[in-house]
Amino acid sequence: MKILNGAQLQLIDQLTIQRQGISSWELMERAALKAVEAMESDFGEGLQELPIVIICGKGNNGGDGLAIGRILGEQGYNVEVKLLHSENYSPDNLINQQKLGAKEMFTLDDDLKLPASGLLIDCLFGSGLHSELGISWVNIIRRINGFGGPVVSIDMPSGLLTDRLIDSGAPMVHADKVYTFQVPKLNLLLPAYGYAVGGFTVLDIGLDTQALDEAEGAYHYTVAEDVAGLLRPRSRFSHKGTFGHACLIGGSEGKMGAVVMSARASLRSGCGLLTAVVPQIGHPILQSTVPEAMLSVDSGKLQLEEFSNNGNFQAFGVGIGMGKGESTVRGFSKWMQDLKSQARIILDADALNILSEHADLLKFLPRQTILTPHPKELQRLIGEWSDDYEKIEMAKTFARAHGVILLIKGAHTAIIDEDGSCYFNSTGNPGMATGGSGDVLTGIICSLLAQGYVPLEAAKLGVFIHGLTADLAKEKFGEISMLPTDLIDFLPMAFEKLKPRSYLA
Ligand SMILES: NC(=O)C1=CN([C@@H]2O[C@H](COP(=O)(O)OP(=O)(O)OC[C@H]3O[C@@H](n4cnc5c(N)ncnc54)[C@H](O)[C@@H]3O)[C@@H](O)[C@H]2O)[C@@H](O)CC1
Ligand SMILES: Nc1ncnc2c1ncn2[C@@H]1O[C@H](COP(=O)(O)OP(=O)(O)O)[C@@H](O)[C@H]1O
Ligand SMILES: [K+]
Structure with a gap:
């Protein structure tokens, strides 16, 4: 799925209207109906009991709010719509004002009255915001952020731009949930704005698929449909040799x-x-915990020294639990220098830390090696950044300079290819924030590389599946108690879930 900005979406709106022969108001109605459906599914029966207040601005985001208010009202919900006074409402906003009827008007100078609790729907600004909000908006945004119940934002938290940096002091709604239309927007995915985006759901409003496909951009959001097709079926006559020999190199005392x-x-x-x-x-x-694995025992007693590399391996996963003692660094450097240029490799943890301290080794990395740093390891590798945008640019420069794939771990893990494309992941949850989750990921990707998946596919598929195991484990164990070993236990179910359904039994 592409990640697009406001200007791109405006163009795609126009093409959708032309090609589908609908009015812009009808498209807005579709969006509003989808948003109501999503709220009913998220809040369930509880929505009936909540007083709902909708804050609408002058543009089409406000227009969505007016339509949502009408639809909820028709369905018997307890809803109150407040509309910001303006001299220049958008045409569809005006149509929805007439269709709604009763609403309360307010200005930025008013002391906006809100119920003590309930649900607040924020429709002040969406993807049409062209610059950060000025000081005159502080009062209203503060009232929204001080609301006593959940705040949901339609399309974007008001005040957040789609794909540009915002001054840290600029007023912005802090949404518990965002219902964003058709595609995610870059700022919904960046850690910098995590405080304003509790979570988001992408609502498909049926925009023209050809126009969406043709929109240009380096940013993508990996969803199930993007990776399900990558999974290869197993032929009846396949055997263990068909699926490659993976080699994991790591471990040290403790x-x-x-x-x-x-x-x-x-x-x-x-x-x-x-x-x-x-x-x-x-x-x-x-030998006692993983009987299926063969072992090559190193000459080093407590840590690796020799890095013997004399098998016919299709992929290497190096660095897990490895440490970076002197003899390990020496062995690893030698191992790197002996690598064949076509070797498929994933490097993690201490292998990355050694690379950071010995930049002269970077030149030995075979093309398309996958490096999997968490933010701290990334910083050691590429240097300090001042914000998320600079981080992405520096990561792209590094990936291009060394011909590698950088996989930046965290919520919405970002995979950066050497051509500058960037793929954010959609699966996973904070239950994965326990030491060991990264080791599981290295194992999954190394296995996919050994099976012949090209590195970018292996990275995208591996990260998606890894996150999916956590989403499945969350249902059983919750985010607090989930362990990395639970992720492994849910791998079978995750692969099954992703497998395209066959009509044959
Ligand atoms: N394809 C889509 O994504 C669709 C989007 N729709 C809605 O349309 C919204 C976009 O509507 P609009 O383009 O009217 O934009 P918005 O409603 O987000 O706001 C635009 C208005 O705010 C003003 N404005 C922009 N920046 C400002 C600033 N810094 N300070 C003060 N005023 C500022 C603009 O001049 C304009 O009047 C989306 O967010 C979504 O809610 C839906 O109605 C239909 C389909
Ligand atoms: N809040 C989160 N949401 C989604 N995924 C997360 C979150 N926190 C951590 N993860 C995932 O868990 C893994 C943690 O790996 P890492 O930081 O290397 O730790 P370790 O190697 O100690 O397991 C990564 O794949 C990361 O993307
Ligand atoms: K909004």
Whole structure:
């Protein structure tokens, strides 16, 4: 799915109206109906009991609010609509004013009266906001943010631009939930605005698909339909050799669990064979916990030294629980220098930290190596950034300069390809914020690489599946108690869920 900005969406609106032979008001009505449907599904029966207040501005976002107010009113909800006084309402806003009838007018100088609790629907500004809000908006935004119940924003939290940096002091609605139309907007995905976007749902309002496909942009949002088609069916005559031999290299004293989790995640993700290269201390641990894995035991006792690399492996996953002791750094450097240029590799954790401290090794990275830093590891790798936009630009520069794929972990993990394309993930939840989740991801992606998925596909599919396991685990264990090992246990269900349904049994 593409990530688009306000100007692009305005153009696509026009094309949709022309091609579908509908009026702009009808499109607005579609959007409003979708928003009401989403609220009914999220709030359930509770919506009947809540006083609902809708705050509308002068443009089409306000027009949506007026339509939502009418639809909710017709369905018997307890709804009150407040409309900002203006000299220049948009045409569809005016039509919806007439259709609604009763509403309360207010100005920015008024002391807006709000119920003590209930649900507030914010329709002041959407994707048509062209610059950050000035001081005259502080009062009303403060009232909205001080509301005693949930705040949902239609399309965008009012005050948030779609794809540009905003001054940190600028007034902005803090939404518990955003119902955004057709495609996500970049600022809904960035950590910088996490405080204003509690969560969001993308509502399909049936915009012209050709126009959406043709819209240009480097930013994408990976949803199930984007990756389901990548999953390969298994042929009847396939055998273990068909699905590749993955090699995981890592572990050190006290951190063997990382390799255990990676190895189990690899095997659950379908590779045909798995070898783990571990220090001697890992021998009994791996053999007893992951009997399916073969072992290559290193000469190092407590940490890796030798990095023996004498198998015919289709993919390497390196760095999990590895540490960065002197002999490990020496062994890893030698291993890097001996790599074949076509090797498929994913580097994580201490492998990344060693690269940060030994930038001379970067030149040995085979093309399309996947690097999976969390923000702290990324900063060690590419340097400090001043904001999320600069972070993305610096990451693109790094990916291009070294011919690698950077996978920046976190909520909405961003995968940055060497051509500058950027893919944000849609699955996952804060239950994954427990040490070990990253090791599971490395195992999954290494397994996909071994099976022959090209690196960008392996990264997108792996990150999506990894997040999906957490969404499934959340239903059983909740975000607080979920563990990385639970993610592994939900891999089978996640792969099944993603598999396109066959008409054959
Ligand atoms: N394809 C879509 O996404 C659709 C969008 N619709 C709605 O239309 C909205 C966009 O409507 P509009 O383009 O009318 O834009 P908005 O309603 O977001 O606001 C635009 C109005 O605010 C003014 N404005 C912009 N920046 C300002 C600033 N910094 N300070 C003060 N005033 C400012 C503009 O001059 C304009 O009058 C979307 O967010 C969505 O809610 C739907 O109605 C239909 C389909
Ligand atoms: N709030 C969150 N929402 C979604 N995913 C998250 C969140 N927090 C962490 N994750 C995911 O969990 C994993 C954590 O990996 P990492 O930071 O390397 O930790 P570790 O290696 O200790 O497991 C990443 O894949 C990251 O995207
Ligand atoms: K809004």
